[in-house]
Amino acid sequence: MNTLAQLRAGELAGITRLDLSCGLTEFPREIFELADSLEILNLSGNALSSLPHDLHRxxxxxxxxxxxxxxxxxxxCLGxxxxxTMIGFKANGIERVPxxxxxxxxxxLILTDNNIAELPSELGERPYLQKLMLAGNRLxxxxxxxxNCHRLELIRIAANRMTALPEWLLTLPSLTWLAYAGNPLETEADAAALDATPGIAWGALxxxxxxxxxxxxxxxxxxxQRTGLGPVAVAVKLYKGEMTSDGSPLHEMNACITAGLHPNLIRVEGRIIDHPQAQAGLVMQLIDPSYRNLAALPSLASCSRDIYTDDTRFTAAVALRMASGIASVAEHLHQQGITHGDLYGHNILWHENGDCLLGDFGAASFHATTDNLESRALQxxxxxxxxxxxxxxxxRIDSGLSDADRLELERLEQRxxxxxxxxxxxxSEIVQELKRR
Structure with missing residues (x-):
């Protein structure tokens, strides 16, 4: 984090990124002295209500x-x-988007957790639009x-007031990650699954x-401390109350429970009850530390693509085991009427033998379990x-894959x-295709 004193003293000349969070009520004009180099400006966590009309300088x-x-x-002035190319105005109380x-x-574009009821038609006239974060508004x-946004890959519209998904949304050629939980349009979580989940007293943890x-x-x-069974090591997730970029944490908890049991899911042991601050939480299977994240989150530059370390390499057997596991758990979720919404390498824990677990249900949404055009498109x-x-x-496969198998897998990727x-x-078809490799 930089300081206003550094900026005013001219100590930040030539920097490409400036981070200022110091209770600002006005945009510091000294920032314009960095115009020849400044590429990333972070003014989050201040008290600003306007930006200068000549920001384009x-x-x-x-x-x-x-x-x-x-x-x-x-x-x-942003226009x-x-x-x-990237704008983040989360949690401001914004009502209007000219x-x-x-x-x-x-x-x-990140406009999460505001008071936006309507978006301008000009949004569809931005041909490079790739990620759109709108959770927690009044749309x-x-x-x-x-x-018309054929490059749009990720949309977060959870926790709004939408009563239907537009048909055209489900035909966008590049749409890959969609979250819409907490809208009136959404099918409810399986109440029976939620009710059947054991309650685990806070005092036993x-x-x-x-x-x-x-x-x-x-x-x-x-x-x-299990009654009559002795102690066991577990993981405890305590949910925050705030709106995230994906949606409500409580929707995530319901999705974790409704997902049920699968070898490639982290097992839920029960819901926490009697927390002194009434905080929602889950008790889950503790994952062996030999598991690690497959990838890191996308960067500002990669936008919608995960970041892999240079030394992330697999044998064909390990890669295919992971691909088969993720395809299988995705099939299972769809059968439960759940789309994960964030099926990414950074949400996968993997072991060097190819075992893997799909986690982070923050973008999960519910859909009808019957086969219709909408549920098929969502899947x-x-x-x-x-x-x-x-x-x-x-x-990232460096050995064990024949040219013929690589060609078939590349065809599957293209399909x-x-x-x-x-x-x-x-x-279901993908699972069977992978079994033949």
């Missing part, structure tokens, strides 16, 4: 974060920033012009070290996510990623 500016401020309108506020090269519909923390909650290692959107993952695995959504195979 920052001619190299590509990324702007202004989350957790006091804007009630997306500033029109004049010719190189601006069409003129959208820069021509917009690629990634009843999306602008139909978005049907002894929290130990923190294992990790994400947008939706904190995970601890813990000891569960085939997720098939494209699998196709992307399969391609990433194939790129999964084809522009015709309903022309893609379902996961």
């Amino acid at each position: 920052l001619t190299r500016l590509r990324v702007l974060f202004c989350s957790d401020n006091r804007f009630n309108e997306l500033p029109v 004049q920033c010719a190189e601006l 069409g003129a506020s959208l820069p021509p090269r917009l690629r990634w 009843q519909q999306l602008p139909e012009s978005l049907r 002894q929290l130990e070290q923190k294992l990790g923390e994400g947008a939706s909650g904190v995970i601890h290692r813990a000891t569960w 085939r959107i997720e098939v494209r996510a699998f196709g992307v993952l399969l391609g990433e695995l194939l790129e 999964c990623c084809q522009a015709d959504v309903l022309g893609r195979p379902g996961f």
Whole structure:
């Protein structure tokens, strides 16, 4: 984090990224002295309500974060920033998004947790749009012009007021990751599964070290003192109350429970009851530390693609075991009426023998378990996510794959990623195809 004193003293000349969070109520004009180099500007966590009309003087500016401020309108001056591709205005109380506020090269727009009821038609006139984060607003519909955004891959519209998914949304050729939980349109979680999940008293759990923390909650290692059975090591996830970029943490918890049992899912032992602050939480299977994340989150540059380390390599047997496991668990989820919504390498834990676990249900949504055009399209959107993952695995196989098998797997990848959504195979067919390799 940089300081205002450094900026005013001229100590930051030539930097490409500036991070200022110091209670700002006005945009510091000294920032313009960095115009020749500044590419990323992060002013999140201040008290700003406006930006200067001549912001376009920052001619190299590509990324702007202004989350957790006091804007009630997306500033029109953004539209004049010719190189601006990523905008983040989460949790501001924004009510209006003028069409003129959208820069021509917009690629990634984050407007999570605001008060937006309507979006401008100009949004669909941004041909580079790839990621659109709109969870936690008041939207009843999306602008139909978005049907023209053929590069759009990720949409988060959870926790809005939509009563139906537009038909054109389910035909977008590149749409890969979709989250819509918490809208009136959504099928409810299986109440029987939720009711059947055992309650585990908070007093029976002894929290130990923190294992990790994400947008939706904190995970601890813990000891569960089971009545009559003795203690067992478990993982405890305590959910936060805030809206995440994917949606509500409580929807995530319901999806984890409804998903049920599968060898490639982290087993849920029960729901926490009697927490002193009434915090929601789950007790889950503790994963052996030999498992590790398959990939890292996408970067600002990669936008919608995971980041793999250079030394991430597999034998064909390991890669195919992982691909088969993920296809199998995706088929299982779809049978339960769940789309994962975030089927990515960074949400997969893997072991060097090829065993793997799909986690993070923060973007999961429910759909009808009957076979109809909408449920089929929702499932085939997720098939494209699998196709992307399969391609990433194939790129990293360094031994054991014949030319003939590689060709067949590349054809499967292409079928999964084809522009015709309903022309893609379902996961039952994919599972059988992988068994033949």
